[in-house]
Amino acid sequence: MxxxxxxxxxxxxxxxxxxxxxxxxxxxxxxxxxxxxxxxxxxxxxxxxxxxxxxxxxxxxxxxxxxxxxxxxxxxxxxxxxxxxxxxxxxxxxxxxxxxxxxxxxxxxxxxxxxxxxxxxxxxxxxxxxxxxxxxxxxxxxxxxxxxxxxxxxxxxxxxTDKRPRIGQLDDIPSPFGAGIFDDGEYTFTVLETNRGCPFSCGFCFWGAATQSKVYKFDEDRVKADIDWIAEHGVASVFIADANWGHAPRDVELSRHIVAAKQEHGFPTSMVIAAAKNRPERVAEITEILVRGGLVTSQPISLQTVNPTALKMIDRANIRETTYTDLQRSLRERDISSFVEMIWPLPGETLDSFKAGIAKLCRLGADTLTIYPQLLLHNTALYNQKEVMGLEVERASAPEAEADVVVATKWVTREECVEGTWCYYAMHSLYNARGLYHLSAYLDRTGVIPYEQFFTDASFFLRDAENPVSRFFAESVDTADNYSLLNVGKVAHMLLQSRRAEFDELLLGFCQEQEWWSLPYVPLLLDLDLLARPYVYRENIRAPGCPLSRVKLEHLGATEFEVSMADDDWRFLVDQGIVASAGERLRITHPQDGKMPHPRQRDMEHNAAYCHVMIQRLRQLLPVIRPVDHTTTGDGRRLDPVGQRQW
The missing domain is CATH 3.40.50.280 (Cobalamin-binding domain)
Structure with missing residues (x-):
């Protein structure tokens, strides 16, 4: 034989x-x-x-x-x-x-x-x-x-040799789960496909270009059997590889099946999806099913850009902008976190239009904005038009990868690309991580300084500062390391935990150099931002790393601050809608649920992965800000909250 x-x-x-x-x-x-x-x-x-x-x-x-x-x-x-x-x-x-x-x-x-x-x-x-x-x-x-x-x-x-046509009957491919191929392994992460194809042909993406738009589906019962295998074998994390989860009506039932499998077996415990374009109602329904089922904590909204010229040039103009705003509104009504995904620099996007897009989304109340560098992927429409589009690339430093990061286009010079990336880091620090969230919103809303200029000024301040945070940003820009998903988490880890005090000092230093620092209520809002910055780990809160200007810290507990302030400051906070009414003190309570303790023995890569997830479920990290009357019972418990709001 x-x-x-x-x-x-x-x-x-x-x-x-x-x-x-x-x-x-x-x-x-x-x-x-x-x-x-x-x-x-x-x-x-x-x-x-x-x-x-x-x-x-x-x-x-x-x-x-x-x-x-x-x-x-x-x-x-x-x-x-x-x-x-x-x-x-x-x-x-x-x-x-x-x-x-x-x-x-x-x-x-x-x-x-x-x-x-x-x-x-x-x-x-x-x-x-x-x-x-x-x-x-x-x-x-x-x-x-x-x-x-x-x-x-x-x-x-x-x-x-001759080109091969796509496989039209996907069930001709036996399920490797059902075939027992993986039965002897121990796994914590899996990809799951329920279909192949994409009806869109976005210029930066290989999906639509590779599949020529036609979507073919695996049989629904086969998909459910694969889900059951994943749950029965204790696989913790699932990435749905479909280009548009929620595009098909059956995706609602499949989402319910995943939740039911988790309820029966305890797995999977987390799930990531690429949401359908132009299906905000169905996506919101699916997200609520998965959130209530404990599988997802936040919904990505893949906007990429709000510039009409750029949308047209990447063949994405047929995806309605209202889809994203409707989805964000629907998720907010359900109290579900979301994060907007964008790309910089896309063809047709200028530095000014990029900054304007960020500002627009901040005004619309996006929970967080995640901005990825443009990667020039093989076989995409942009790859085939790179000379026409003037796309210049640099290879990211990760030796195991081949990530070609776009550093210039016909519309953006290398210097402008760097400025836009620094502007993103400023926005990530001051808006996403809530460094100057209330203050920047007030200055933009009152016309003192718009978000575009605010983030620009902050970016130049950060570039000139001698600080561990600034040095990390500079190295990331120089090496194109921001292409890595872990970069978002590394920044969150530093700003909200390991370099928290140094970042507080940076915030105060930036504000004190600006002309608007002398305005009446700006120091009050800075104090509020310093106290309300979220905590990414389950830990005792700390006093800010710099002095408070307008409020007096009366109480520091394991999870809450109490501060007192002047009557006119109370009236200002009520007028701004930050609190519902005045009280004797302002209480800021930071939540602990859903967080893990800081794993001090784990390396930065591990911490970054956790922090990346947490910054994208920001609603669950934000403190409750409420006035309280200082009436107490015999056991010292404080009573009578007279109004509260979560930010």
């Missing part, structure tokens, strides 16, 4: 203990054919990007495989390109297969010249990989018979 050939499918993921879904798809599809099943032994190797490069090469070499298949994405391609030549040197007789968004249509960039045993797959991989294995059974494979691949011919010429 002929020994089986061994094929190893490699997934290198951002997170530890991730279900290798792509590898599972490839194996489940291919082994349906008895000829392939009898000829190959399947082996899946899954690891996080933290794995040592030499360890990875040695581990794969020890597999002794005849074929190695890599799943290639922007976040792991730097590691793969270093590992591939080393692995080929120690396993010269094996075939090497590269598939995934990063390598599609980029054969010449990733396949070593003249190496006939390196194959690049284009498009969906299941059927292509299956056909490739059928050929690799033979002593002399004929790769020309496999559609959807590129390779080097024996005479050193690049060959590209």
């Amino acid at each position: 002929t020994a089986k050939k061994r094929v190893t499918i490699i997934e290198l993921s951002v997170y530890e203990n991730t279900v290798p879904l792509v590898a599972g798809y490839l194996q489940a599809y291919a082994q349906q054919d008895p000829l392939v099943r009898d000829a190959f032994e399947f082996d899946i190797f899954s690891a996080s990007l933290s794995i040592d490069q030499r360890e990875l090469v040695e581990t794969l070499r020890s597999r002794g495989s005849d074929t190695y298949a890599f799943s290639c994405y922007i976040w792991n391609m730097g590691l793969i390109t270093r590992v591939l030549p080393e692995l080929m040197a120690v396993c010269p007789d094996a075939y090497y297969v590269l598939g995934g968004p990063q390598v599609i249509n980029h054969f010449l960039e990733y396949a070593p010249v003249g190496e006939p045993k390196v194959v690049v797959c284009h498009g969906e991989g299941e059927h292509t990989f299956y056909e490739l294995l059928r050929q690799l059974r033979a002593p002399e494979p004929d790769l020309s018979q496999v559609s959807g691949i590129s390779y080097w011919s024996a005479d050193g010429q690049p060959v590209e």
